[in-house]
Amino acid sequence: MVEMANALPAQAYPKARRIRFRFDQRDTHDKYFVENDMVYSHFVAGMSGAFPAGEESFIRSVRRVADRVTDPVLKKRVTGFVGQEAMHGREHRKLNDKLVELGYPIKWLDSPQAIERTQRLERRLSxxxxxxxxxxxxxxTAVLAQRVLGSDEIQAIPGDPEVWNLLNWHALEELEHKxxxxxxxxxxxxxxATRIGVMLAMYSLTLPLTYVSLAIAVGRDPNARRQPVRVARETYRLFTGPIFRGLMPELAKYLRPGFHPDDIDTSRLLDRWQRQLFGADGELVDHLK
Ligand SMILES: [Fe+2]
Ligand SMILES: [Fe+2]
Structure with a gap:
């Protein structure tokens, strides 16, 4: 029992925070809310657009087997996981509504048709x-979260403050329930075999899917068509910058037989950000309901 407690990550029970972000406080938004960078902003918008439906699929996958989980500690962690992911989806949807208004082509990712297609596919999977x-x-999400919270270079990127608040909160909770x-x-x-085989398939699709979806989104932006040199420069900067630099080897760690997410120690990073965002004088305490 003692051994088991020691084996638990720093945050044994992820807890869903009841939080509310306010994306409509300002009258106007800059369309390119990340560093006035068109490609970077489309990349972040695409991720945000994909999160709600993706997170609902994660929740369904865990619920499908929840009645086979007997360990009381794991049951509590599942409750925390489901609560956190549901809240992420809710808050990202609020941001996504704003992004759609600004002209980002992300609505289809969370459309009833896309969700229905995903659910049909899930029913065919074991x-x-x-x-x-x-x-x-x-x-x-854990690798990206570690990058977002652990890199001064990423944190120094200027952008819409409330979008940054959302991303930091989301990243923190991804580490809590990783x-x-x-x-x-x-x-x-x-x-x-299944764990590694599934990751291998997803891993091999990562860059092609990222390139293609980003190219489609940017290609539909009238500003991009007028400024091809800017697009080329910003694309180069994104894929050689702190998000993508060295990303694939970090993702590949999961392919090692016997790998466990807690092999990558993020407890100190987590501790620091839990205090920074939600400690006594935490930056986001005023966002909690
Ligand atoms: Fe999430
Ligand atoms: Fe997650």
Missing amino acids: PEVHLAMTAAAEHY SVAFDVFRAVGGSE
Whole structure:
């Protein structure tokens, strides 16, 4: 029992914070809310657009097997995971409404048709494969979260302050619950072959999917068509910058047999940001309801 407690990550029970962001405080928004960078802004908008429907799929994958989870600690962690992901989806949808108003082509990602297509696909997958996709996706979000919170270079990027607040809160909670889906996968007997095979497929699609979806989004922006040199310069900067530099090797750590998300120690980073955002004088305490 003592051994088990020691093996738990710093935040044993992720807890959903009831929080509210305010994206409509200003009369006008700059369309390119990340550093006035068109490509970077489309990249962040695309991620934000994909989160709500993706997170709902993560929740469904865990719920499909929840009745097979017997460990009371893991059950509580699942409750925290579901609560956090549901809240992420809700707040990102508020931002996404603003982004759609600004002209970002992200509405289709969260459309009833897209959600229905995803659910049809899920029904064809075994619960084990569906959950393996979630566990792998959670490694992506954990690696990105570690970068966002751990890199001074990324934090120094100027942008809309409330968008940054949302991203920092989301990143923090992704680190808090980074091993929950993984541990559920193991607890219900998920095999290493499935875990690694699913990640291998997702890993090989990562860059092609990112390039293609970003090219489509930017290609539909009238400003991009008028400024091809700017687009080329900003694309180069994005893919050689602090988000993508060295990203693929970090994602590949998940492919190692025997890997566990807690092998990557993020406890000190987590501790620092928990205090910075939600400590006694935390920057986002006034956002809590
Ligand atoms: Fe999330
Ligand atoms: Fe997550």
